[in-house]
Amino acid sequence: MTFEELNLDPNVLKAVREAGYTQPTPIQSQAIPHALTARDVLGIAQTGTGKTAAFTMPMITLLNKGRARARMPRSLILCPTRELAAQVAENFDTYGKYCKLSKALLIGGVSFGDQDRLIDRGVDVLIATPGRLLDHFERGKLMLTGIEVMVVDEADRMLDMGFIPDIERIFKLTPFTRQTLFFSATMPPEITRLTEEFLSNPVRVEVAPASSTAENxxxxxxxxxxxxxxxxxxxxxxxxxxxxxxxxxxxxxxxxxxxxxxxxxxxxxxxxxxxxxxxxxxxxxxxxxxxxxxxxxxxxxxxxxxxxxxxxxxxxxxxxxxxxxxxxxxxxxxxxxxxxxxxxxxxxxxxxxxxxxxxxxxxxxxxxxxxxxxxxxxxxxxDAPRPARAPSADPTPEAEPSAERSRPRRSRRAADVKAPATIEAEAEAPAAAEPEAAQVARAAPTPEPQRHVEPRRNDGRRGRGDGRRDRADRGEPVIGFGDHPPAFVMRPVVLPKATRSAAVSESEEADEAA
Missing domain, CATH: 3.40.50.300 (P-loop containing nucleotide triphosphate hydrolases)
Known part of the structure; x- marks a missing residue:
């Protein structure tokens, strides 16, 4: 089958030939004839099989006769994403370049003012995402009572993105006499319910099993x-x-x-x-x-x-x-x-x-x-990482340092304690190996003064409280600063006059008593 056999508008056929297409895809050859007779169509096909052209070509042919009115578009195409909507608009530019049809693209991220100016002049084809379309409608800039053909592209994606309530609302704003075309690669049960509610005796065109992938x-x-x-x-x-x-x-x-x-x-x-x-x-x-x-x-x-x-x-x-x-x-x-x-x-x-x-x-x-x-x-x-190997029974040399690091560190004092066998071996070592001065020092070691450490209280403070006497109670001499007292101790202190008089009196009394 060729495009000439599909009864398309001659201007559309001319644009198709210039685009380099000679034969329609299965979804195009089966859906276009039904669309040209104003039947509702439910099209299911794999992605990349030409579903967009399957509804743009018959729409251009049907809309080529007539004229749009201000704020009342003649056809509506709903797309789930901005990119898909822009791509549909490019298809209309490709296949409808020899037809005097106007279009408007209503997507987010674009100024409302520019879109309002297009709608005010009247458009034959309105391509929109559901959210931006309802924004224009609620602002009073758009009426949907003149819709003749309505297309829902990638209907299952509308379901995934949560657009189904918006789709139902938009359907209710359009006249019930419209022609409706549904196209998608998959058809979940929710979309099937939607088509049964808003499509009137649709022709089901399924050129490949739903949710199947291309063999190539x-x-x-x-x-x-x-x-x-x-x-x-x-x-x-x-x-x-x-x-x-x-x-x-x-x-x-x-x-x-x-x-x-x-x-x-x-x-x-x-x-x-x-x-x-x-x-x-x-x-x-x-x-x-x-x-x-x-x-x-x-x-x-x-x-x-x-x-x-x-x-x-x-x-x-x-x-x-x-x-x-x-x-x-x-x-x-x-x-x-x-x-x-x-x-x-x-x-x-x-x-x-x-x-x-x-x-x-x-x-x-x-x-x-x-x-x-x-x-x-x-x-x-x-190059891809593999699961870590289980540790072997015999540790590798690389694993030994980590094992050493895992051991508790010994204290310096504990490391300095020698084993009894080592002490005996050192005592039995020949004294001739030592210098003479060292031997004399060993023979008569100089006794070191023993330091006294005050006992610690149970609450962490030094002093009495654990049953022991301090140094003064044991009669031991108290070691003071000796011959090197700090400077602050030697600093003269000036007493108040009254205190000096009392101190002199006490000194005189002590002398008399002596």
Whole structure:
């Protein structure tokens, strides 16, 4: 089948030929005919199979006749992320460049004033994220009563991001006569309930089993056993660098997915220090930075893109050669979307996932979802840390110093005490070996004065209290300063006049008594 057989507008066909496409993908060939007849469509297909073109081409054909009114868009496309919304807008620019249709992109990180001016002029196609769309509606700048065609892209991602209440509210603001198109790679039960509530007799187009992965993407696991728990993050980053270098020339570019935003910064710095051209992408970045990073990744100036799951849905970069899961995704459906960034448009790709021991439970869920057992590979070059070996019975020489350090340190006094055998051996040693003066000194040793240490009280103070007498009570002489008293003792003291008179009187009385 060719695009000419799909009854598309001639201007759309002209743009498709200029884009280089000749044959539609399975999801396009089956969904476009139903969409052109104004039927509700529920499309399920793998990522990278052309779902965006499957609803943009028939929408342009249907909307090419008519005119939009101020603040009342004719069609609405809801996307979960800014990047996906911007990519849908690019598709409209590509396929609708020969059609006089106006569009507006309502996403966060952009001025409300610029978006208000576009809406005031009237737009045929309104592409928005749910939060920013409701912000414009609550400000009274937008009415949804003129919606003819409504598209929900990546519906399961809306569920994961908590947009389902907003989606239900938006549906109730649109007319019930609208045409509704649902597209996604996975279809959880919650999304199925939503489609049953808001779609009218939809045509289900399923070109591949839900949650299946492309056969042209090679999937491998690389298990890491950290030496210590506190070293896991660092050793994981080292393993990532080794995996990238081991790919050699086969690595054209790669998207590296992390579960947490704080890990994105650490991985980005690690790869930058390793000499890679790397960029970061997550939801907290300013929109201008996110756009510049994606543009650099597309033109090749950024070779590695460290990203959160904002890059896992609908990001269309055809030439991505590798996808690496630095963290195993907690939700198994996210794995399908992540590895769908490679192997697009029939190309081959490689998806590698680094697995820590506590992430094995997530791997089991992924294998159950995709109904496939993932093959494991060894770390490149044996650089990845291995589990620490158990200590052997015979300690190695390197282990002996640590054993010595673990022993209690002996006191200096205890080290100076000699064993009795040593004392006897020294006493029996020949005296001739000693100098004559030393022998005389040994024969008549000079007695050293014994120092007296006052007994210590039970409360830690010196003095009486333990039943012993002090030196004065035992009649021993009290040793004072001797011939070297300190200077402060010898300093003359001037007594008060009254005290001097009393002292003189006492002295005279003592003399008379004597």
């Amino acid at each position: 993407v090679t999937q491998r696991l690389c298990r890491l056993h950290p030496s210590k728990k506190e070293n896991a993050d660092r050793e994981k980053r080292d393993l990532l660098v080794s995996l990238l270098r081991d790919q050699g020339d086969a690595l054209k570019n790669a998207i590296i997915f992390c579960n947490r935003k704080r890990d994105i910064g650490a991985v980005h710095k690690s790869l930058d220090r390793a000499g890679f051209a790397v960029g970061a992408l997550h939801g907290d970045l300013d929109q201008s930075v996110r756009t510049a990073t994606l543009d650099g990744f597309r033109d090749g100036s950024v070779r590695l893109l460290v990203a959160s799951d904002v890059a896992a849905r609908g990001l269309d970069i055809p030439s991505v050669s590798h996808v690496i899961n630095f963290d195993v995704p907690i939700h198994s459906e996210d794995y399908v979307h992540r590895i769908g960034r490679t192997g697009r448009a029939g190309r081959s790709g490689l998806a590698l996932t680094i697995v820590l021991p506590h992430e094995e439970k997530h791997v089991d869920k992924i294998e159950k979802l995709i109904e496939k057992t993932l093959e494991s590979i060894d770390p490149p070059g044996g």
